[in-house]
Amino acid sequence: MTEGERLSTPHPSGSPRIALVTGAARGIGASIALRLAQDGHAVAVLDLKAAECTETVRTIVAGGGIALAVGADVTSEDEVAQAFAAIEAELGSPTVLVNNAGIIRDNLLFRMTVDDWDQVMGVHLRGAFLMSRAAQHSMTRQGFGRIVNLSSTSSLGNRGQANYAAAKAGILGFTRTLALELGRFGVTVNGVAPGYIQTEMTRVTAERLGVPYEDMLQQWAARASVGRMGQPADVANAVSFFASEESGFVSGQMLYVAGGPALEL
Incomplete structure (x- = not known):
């Protein structure tokens, strides 16, 4: 089930853009949520359980921002629909979506189970698909949207991560395809591929x-x-650019945030 908790200060003058960040209870996702709040977005902070998002939400609110904690499994079509309904009721329709939710189930190929494979593919690829499909409805109607997908330098290959590497490589194709499909509606789609964070x-x-x-x-x-x-804030800085209005002529790109050329890592 999807749950929501809203903690907010009064809306600032004007209508703030609304950002939705998945996997935002901690780590890179939390840093992205905080940065987008600093940029002036109202932020829906989404993770498996709304209670896990409380700290991120409280930090945003303490800084004068607006935030909503939402619990949902991004691999569940029903829960994704419920999450969007809750966000739209409390904040409005998201204009920025950051697909950050991810898990690892690392193992060498001969030890990797089918469940290890399916879970990683489910969260990274099915999750990004379901969230993006839901978000594009309002984005295309409004004529503005920003989708940012989190990939990884592991997409270039990494021992013990056949599932994760394949999923993160899939994010690249997914990103470029959505950029082609959604660009004429004012929606840009880009990716950020962190290195060692x-x-x-x-x-x-x-x-x-x-x-x-x-x-x-x-x-x-x-x-x-x-x-x-690398630090989570390094990734958040890159996402901030892709989420901005100023990035409107950049779409279908993958930015490696890796402290150097990705291939040297």
């Missing part, structure tokens, strides 16, 4: 590899041209 997910990766977390961070930082690990 310091989040709880990277800690899980360290555990999977059997490497001390701090050692892994140092190794990854050394491999980036800029000599440091």
Whole structure:
């Protein structure tokens, strides 16, 4: 079931654009939600459970923004429909959609289960499809929309991530196709492909590899041209540009936020 919790300050003058960020309870998604709120958007903060979004929502509201916590499984057609209905009732129709929700089920191919494969494909690809299909209805009617899909440098291939790499590569084709279909309606569709970003997910990766977390961070930082690990705010900055009105002549692009050329990672 979809749940909603609205915490807000009074609307500022004018009608703010409305952003919807999936997987926004923590990590990169939370950082994106906070940045879009700073940019003046009212933000629907979506994750599996509305209660998990409370901290992100409270931070936005504390900064004078408007936010709504929404719980939904992005792989469920019914829950996606319920989520959009709740958002439209409380905030209005989203003009910005960020498909960030994602999971990892890493393993070498011979150990990977069908469930490992299906779950990752479901969240990343089915989820992006269902959310984008729902969002485009109002975006095309309004003649304005921004869809930003999160891919990864792992889309170029990464040992132990056949499912994740394939899903994130699929995001590229999905992004370019939607850009072709929706551009004439004033809707741009772009992607952001992070490299090594310091989040709880990277800690899980360290555990999977059997490497001390701090050692892994140092190794990854050394491999980036800029000599440091990426932070969620680095990804949020890129999403902010694609979500802006100023990016209207940019569509179908994939921006690697990786601290250097993606292929060197």
